Amino acid sequence: MAQILVENLEKRYRIAERKPGLWGAVSGLVNRVYRDVDALHGVSFSIEPGELVGYIGPNGAGKSTTIKILSGILVPSGGHCIINNRIPWKDRVAHVAGIGVVFGQRTQLWWDLPVIESFDLLKDIYRVLPLAYRTIRDELITLLDLEALLDTPVRQLSLGQRMRCDLAASLIHQPDILFLDEPTIGLDAVAKLSLRHFVKRQNRERGTTVLLTTHDMDDIEFLCDRLMLINHGTLLMDGTVNDLRSSARRVVVDFEVVPALSPEHLALRLDPGAPLTERVEFQVSSQVPAFVSAITAGYPVRDLTVEHQPIEEIVADLYRRLK
Amino acid sequence: MADSIANDFALYLKMVSQSIRSQLQYRLSFLLMSIGNFVTSGVEAFGVWALFDRFGTLGQWSLPQIAFLYGLVNCVFAVAEGLARGFDIFGSEFVKTGNFDRLLLRPRSTVLQLAGHEFQIHRIGRFVQGAVVFGWAVWMLGIDWHAGKVLLLVFTFVAGVAFFYALFIIQATFSFWATESLEIMNTLTYGGVETAQYPLAIYRKVFRRFFTYIVPLGCITYFPAIAVFGIDDPLGSSRLFQYMAPCAGLGFFAAAIFLWRFGIRHYTSTGS
Incomplete structure (x- = not known):
């Protein structure tokens, strides 16, 4: 047990x-909310x-x-x-x-x-x-x-x-x-x-x-x-x-040109609000190999690295998203 | 059960001795505080004496009789105040700061831990002052002592300490709701000492009732004193009542403990 x-x-x-x-303090004595x-x-x-x-x-x-x-x-x-x-x-x-x-x-x-x-x-x-x-x-x-x-x-x-x-x-x-x-x-x-x-x-x-x-x-x-x-x-x-650690990988991709990402891929960006450039950082929670092959097949890619995200950042990220 | 009470008491003594030792580390400060305590409370005695010197008597009451009440209540209060310091400062030092949680985390009753928190030895100043006045009163009164009176006096002393101790516990309990120890309690503690210096009979009926049945201050001073004087009570109480009256001080203490438990339940459910 x-x-x-x-x-x-x-x-x-x-x-x-x-x-x-x-006045608020005084009225609070009588009528407390x-x-x-x-x-x-x-x-x-x-x-x-x-x-x-x-x-x-x-x-x-x-x-x-x-x-x-x-x-x-x-x-x-x-x-x-x-x-x-x-x-x-x-x-x-x-x-x-x-x-x-x-x-x-x-x-x-x-x-x-x-x-x-x-x-x-x-x-x-x-x-x-x-x-x-x-x-x-x-x-x-x-x-x-x-x-x-x-x-x-x-x-x-x-x-x-x-x-x-x-x-x-x-x-x-x-x-x-x-x-x-x-x-x-x-x-x-x-x-x-x-x-x-x-x-x-x-x-x-x-x-x-x-x-x-x-x-x-x-x-x-x-x-x-x-x-x-x-x-x-x-x-x-x-x-x-x-x-938790393996659930969050960071994939940094250098594209040949500014990519026209699909909505699904756009949503995976580390900072979904930032303007698109040749370098895009993705936050991938599962199935990293599938993601990587989808990216390399779908867009012209110059370079690609997969990083472990420090746990501090994973958690900070979680906190931010949970707000 | 008996074993556990003995164990609790041993712990209490250990905490008290710890507290005394740490106060004695600052010897000069202890001496000065004791003298200060002696002098400030002694000024009151002088005030009473000055009053009598001017007016002779207070109705049918003589100066030695007043001095008896004065000495008794001051001695009793000095002991209670010294012992109950943990409850006296409870609001500011335990509730406000959250330190009370520390006591709740230990496998002992909170009353025991607060009782052992501090034993203020410089209250000896008031005690000595009260004892001197009391001694003078007994000498002047020429009391016809017998075993019953001596026992009554000891009983009154214990019940009196319990009574004032209870006031400090009630004050501490209030601070669960209002963090600052309430000034209103000072009217009962310090005010109680002043009130009890004079015979209950000189006060108005509503005060007499209040100090007999609600806050039984009269039961640990006036009524037993009448029995010790061996006179008839102008209020008409019987000898038996006068001998039993100090029980009210113990009852008041029990009620305070009950209230305290209620306060703890409030505290642990609001967490403030």
Whole structure:
């Protein structure tokens, strides 16, 4: 059975309309107008133990709402969700004992406490037995290279250092599920790399299930086999990263003369609005060989190259088209 | 169950000791804040004394009797304020910032985590000030002590702390709807301390009812104090009622926890 099962998840927020100006603010006190915003619109997916899934989408697509519901801290307006045989928001305490959550934007640690004392408190909060705690703590300290940071109060850490500590903190109770919400945001290249290696290792060696939201496609390329794409609260794609990559090839064709392309071929252009020249870039999602032979047979072609499109561009392109 | 309560309490003590240690890191600041707390709350005591010095008595009430009420409510409030800091700052530090999610992500009750958030030791200033006034009052009153009165006093103290603690929990609960901790709650917390410095009997009937049955401030100050003084209540309450009255403080605390749970349900369904 799936470890994480999500069916038809819906979330509707009720937002008070703000009217502009002082008068608007005052009248809003008396006569408040609400607007409903659908953050999730029937999202379904399931994740098996040990999977490492990337969850992407533009800002405001519904990623964080999903993570919050899966973490048990937000109750959906409709739909089902079962994680480790529990409904997260019905049984919050038992549920969160078995998961780890890292928010890139916000630390889970105590701002004023030295790192090691934060870990120590978490041990008590999660009721980790002393022996198990020492083993896992020392292992995390080694793997994430935290030795030099242990006595520093969290507020004095750099973002990259803090992120490593946050990651360690989320694993002290050895959860079998880890939610990472934009863990690499704002990190430098070195910090990003070490974080990615650690997450991959945690997934491979411990079998921890990971659900990762990010805007950094390198995270996705390095880490994830599977990718889910959400926009406007609807899941638009759920497949492997390889599928996505092979689904989009770029074919650059240099024609002998400005070609009189058929409507079907015109539509495949990377930028359908641009004026036609001798060089045309096509975006071909499937059946590249058939496309290439159709082009070479139909028009006078001087040169032709097929390129893998960087995943960053594929996704940006998807976002643009989904608007 | 018992095991889990012991475990919760051990965690609470650990968090409190953590909080105390981090406050003691700044020794000078702790000293200055305690002295400041002592002086600012002490000015009120001076005000009460000045009033009596000018007018002699307040109806049938003597200065030591007022001082007893004053000392009791200040001690109780100082403890509650020091313990309930997490709830006091809840709106600005947890709801507004979204930090409350962090507490919800941990497998412990939110009440326990907020209770352990901070134990403000500089509130000792108000406590010492209240205790000095209280001690003077007891000495002046020449109370005829027996075991029942001592027990009543201890019970009143516990129930009083619970009462003011509950006010802070209610204030925190309101901030789920209105993020800034409501000024209106200050009229009950700080206003409550001022109100309870004087005997309930001097207030109008509607206030007396309010502070007995709705916000039972009188039940943790005035009524037990009457029993300790060993006098007849001008309001006509029975001795038994005076001894049982502090129960209302505990009941008020239970009601606040219930309200808090309701607030959490609201928060997790609106996600704001």
